[in-house]
Amino acid sequence: KNEVEQSPQNLTAQEGEFITINCSYSVGISALHWLQQHPGGGIVSLFMLSSGKKKHGRLIATINIQEKHSSLHITASHPRDSAVYICAVYPGGSQGNLIFGKGTKLSVKP
Amino acid sequence: DVKVTQSSRYLVKRTGEKVFLECVQDMDHENMFWYRQDPGLGLRLIYFSYDVKMKEKGDIPEGYSVSREKKERFSLILESASTNQTSMYLCASSLWWVPGQGPTNTGELFFGEGSRLTVL
Numbered sequence: 231k232n233e234v235e236q237s238p239q240n241l242t243a244q245e246g247e248f249i250t251i252n253c254s255y256s257v258g259i260s261a262l263h264w265l266q267q268h269p270g271g272g273i274v275s276l277f278m279l280s281s282g283k284k285k286h287g288r289l290i291a292t293i294n295i296q297e298k299h300s301s302l303h304i305t306a307s308h309p310r311d312s313a314v315y316i317c318a319v320y321p322g323g324s325q326g327n328l329i330f331g332k333g334t335k336l337s338v339k340p
Numbered sequence: 341d342v343k344v345t346q347s348s349r350y351l352v353k354r355t356g357e358k359v360f361l362e363c364v365q366d367m368d369h370e371n372m373f374w375y376r377q378d379p380g381l382g383l384r385l386i387y388f389s390y391d392v393k394m395k396e397k398g399d400i401p402e403g404y405s406v407s408r409e410k411k412e413r414f415s416l417i418l419e420s421a422s423t424n425q426t427s428m429y430l431c432a433s434s435l436w437w438v439p440g441q442g443p444t445n446t447g448e449l450f451f452g453e454g455s456r457l458t459v460l
Contacts, residue, residue, distance in 0.1 A: 273451040330383040
């Protein structure tokens with residue numbers, strides 16, 4: 231069962247391009263996380279969303295609860311944005327059992 | 341600077357050995373988690389704790405146990421390591437959060453750097 235689906239699985243972009251990573255989920259949720267993992271590195275939380283939109287620097291995350299869909303956008307991409315981006319959802323009422331997507335591997339070429 | 345610290349970055353153990361992975365957080369977080377990460381499978385929850393001495397099984401608890409005697413420390417124990425437990429183990433922590441609660445509690449997850457365990 232794939233309750234959280236991310237697309238694309240792999241993405242190569244040129245520096246400066248606008249990037250969108252998508253996350254669709256099939257369960258009712260109370261919130262959604264976007265996480266970033268650099269090669270060999272730990273995982274950093276980028277956003278936690280339960281509605282609407284959040285922005286941090288060049289990163290924007292949106293969520294549509296009715297459509298069970300979230301997007302992560304990166305504006306003016308840079309090689310340092312190269313990482314795996316992971317979507318994870320909290321099923322309704324749960325603080326423990328996050329359901330993770332398999333990640334989107336982004337490579338930004340100079 | 342907030343921190344989740346895992347005791348070992350790399351471990352090599354033999355089949356049948358008992359393995360302890362320790363995780364310490366300095367943020368006074370209620371929630372602590374142990375995950376394993378495998379290629380193609382993503383992150384999977386092993387155990388979760390929301391308070392001292394409290395624990396809940398995750399998706400893959402078999403072969404693992406946990407201990408939370410103090411709020412800041414959450415230990416993962418492999419009683420008898422097996423080769424299929426070779427993996428990257430990640431600890432995380434977060435505040436107990438309520439959807440829609442004020443901006444100081446975003447429910448953000450903080451991860452450790454990971455412990456790569458190889459069982460021979």
